[in-house]
Amino acid sequence: AHLDRIAAVDGDLNAFLATNEEVSLEAARAIDARRAAGEELGELAGVPLAVKDVLVTTDMPSTSGSKMLEGYRSPFDATSVAKARAAGLISIGKTNMDEFAMGSSTENSAYGPTRNPWALDRVPGGSGGGSAAAVSAFEAPLALGSDTGGSIRQPAALTGTVGAKPTYGGVSRYGAIALASSLDQIGPCARTVLDTALLHDVIAGHDPHDSTSLAHEWPSMVAAARGGANPESLRGLRVGVVKQLMLDGVQPGVKARFEETLALMSEQGAEIIEIDAPHFEYAVAAYYLILPSEASSNLAKYDSVRFGLRVEPEGGGTIEGVMSATREAGFGAEVKRRIILGTYALSAGYYDAYYGSAQKVRTLIQRDFASAFAQVDVIASPTAPTTAWQLGAHRGNPMQDYLNDATTIPANLAGIPGLSLPVGTAAEDGLPVGLQLMAPAFEDARLYRAGAAIE
Numbered sequence: 001a002h003l004d005r006i007a008a009v010d011g012d013l014n015a016f017l018a019t020n021e022e023v024s025l026e027a028a029r030a031i032d033a034r035r036a037a038g039e040e041l042g043e044l045a046g047v048p049l050a051v052k053d054v055l056v057t058t059d060m061p062s063t064s065g066s067k068m069l070e071g072y073r074s075p076f077d078a079t080s081v082a083k084a085r086a087a088g089l090i091s092i093g094k095t096n097m098d099e100f101a102m103g104s105s106t107e108n109s110a111y112g113p114t115r116n117p118w119a120l121d122r123v124p125g126g127s128g129g130g131s132a133a134a135v136s137a138f139e140a141p142l143a144l145g146s147d148t149g150g151s152i153r154q155p156a157a158l159t160g161t162v163g164a165k166p167t168y169g170g171v172s173r174y175g176a177i178a179l180a181s182s183l184d185q186i187g188p189c190a191r192t193v194l195d196t197a198l199l200h201d202v203i204a205g206h207d208p209h210d211s212t213s214l215a216h217e218w219p220s221m222v223a224a225a226r227g228g229a230n231p232e233s234l235r236g237l238r239v240g241v242v243k244q245l246m247l248d249g250v251q252p253g254v255k256a257r258f259e260e261t262l263a264l265m266s267e268q269g270a271e272i273i274e275i276d277a278p279h280f281e282y283a284v285a286a287y288y289l290i291l292p293s294e295a296s297s298n299l300a301k302y303d304s305v306r307f308g309l310r311v312e313p314e315g316g317g318t319i320e321g322v323m324s325a326t327r328e329a330g331f332g333a334e335v336k337r338r339i340i341l342g343t344y345a346l347s348a349g350y351y352d353a354y355y356g357s358a359q360k361v362r363t364l365i366q367r368d369f370a371s372a373f374a375q376v377d378v379i380a381s382p383t384a385p386t387t388a389w390q391l392g393a394h395r396g397n398p399m400q401d402y403l404n405d406a407t408t409i410p411a412n413l414a415g416i417p418g419l420s421l422p423v424g425t426a427a428e429d430g431l432p433v434g435l436q437l438m439a440p441a442f443e444d445a446r447l448y449r450a451g452a453a454i455e
């Protein structure tokens with residue numbers, strides 16, 4: 001049914017970069033056969049899963065939205081995908097994304113933009129716009145994404161779905177094509193908080209292949225979501241609202257929905273507390289130094305020899321000539337912009353002024369969170385300052401994209417978990433609005449509990 005749905009609507013949406021009906025159906029039949037033979041399978045066995053193309057898989061190409069990796073086949077599955085398969089989930093396709101996960105609209109994909117199922121002239125957010133659109137349009141009930149600065153939460157908000165960025169290190173990054181290694185986190189998206197929790201439980205846990213993966217016994221997110229699924233569970237919850245996240249640029253309809261949600265929470269006995277996080281206003285600036293620096297280093301491996309594309313300059317050429325012809329042809333404009341920014345920021349003599357300063361700001365933001373969480377249990381904000389914008393509206397002005405991340409970036413800089421869930425639509429355009437909840441590191445379950453109560 002999901003493959004039929006993809007065939008019916010994906011011509012309009014372009015949420016999928018690859019599907020492989022044969023392998024998907026074969027995997028589904030294998031699950032049916034095991035079940036028929038009386039095997040006890042988990043509750044997700046046989047459920048279709050869309051996989052963001054940032055995760056490498058053996059069954060289909062893995063491109064990370066780039067021409068650089070066109071047709072690339074991985075010899076292994078990313079750990080999150082391997083865990084999903086072990087739980088019986090059926091991979092039904094790889095989803096579109098901004099090239100190397102750089103973007104907030106999926107328009108930076110080398111394979112054309114994904115369209116928002118709510119309005120085909122609007123972006124679905126990014127970088128994981130394909131996964132969010134697929135879930136929103138019922139092409140898949142569950143999807144995997146990656147969140148470096150908001151790429152699971154912001155597309156969830158813009159498509160009326162749920163998305164979670166786990167605590168940094170909570171889900172293995174092994175087999176995730178790296179963007180910025182100190183910020184990248186793999187996570188689940190779905191249409192409800194409980195569905196998101198089901199996938200979260202499957203992919204969480206320690207992985208010896210990822211040196212930053214946490215050796216932690218995670219409590220069940222499903223139990224938290226089920227336990228919270230009752231507005232009364234909000235009683236006594238201390239909810240922080242960060243002054244600095246209620247930016248001037250927040251769209252009126254987004255602000256209205258957010259305030260209405262806070263009022264409903266307060267009616268159920270939650271305590272709303274305004275908090276101050278003085279360094280949040282520097283988060284976007286720090287992020288756009290740290291991310292390009294780490295990305296320029298991670299992307300150095302696309303050298304025409306080890307992976308994917310290789311372009312020979314006319315009349316042959318030196319090794320350097322082949323490398324630069326390949327990188328010129330293989331990378332899109334946003335990727336080049338960030339490689340140049342990052343290379344500059346890391347240059348000898350500039351390190352302290354740029355990367356070093358940005359890392360200090362990061363520490364200050366972590367301290368802002370620590371003092372906030374001494375007063376509150378969760379922090380709430382709009383997930384994104386706006387609803388979905390028209391395709392092309394930010395063309396030529398990447399700063400507009402960067403500023404749309406202002407609300408999601410702080411969680412990545414601090415390594416803490418965040419969850420976005422839909423809270424209705426904006427009056428002015430009828431498009432979905434997302435509520436973001438954040439909790440201290442390791443307290444992901446708190447988000448599912450509160451999220452299920454609000455939902």
Ligand code: GLN
Nearest residue numbers: 101102103148149150151
């Ligand atoms: N929009 C952010 C960026 O362009 C977030 C990217 C991400 O989370 N992968 O960097």
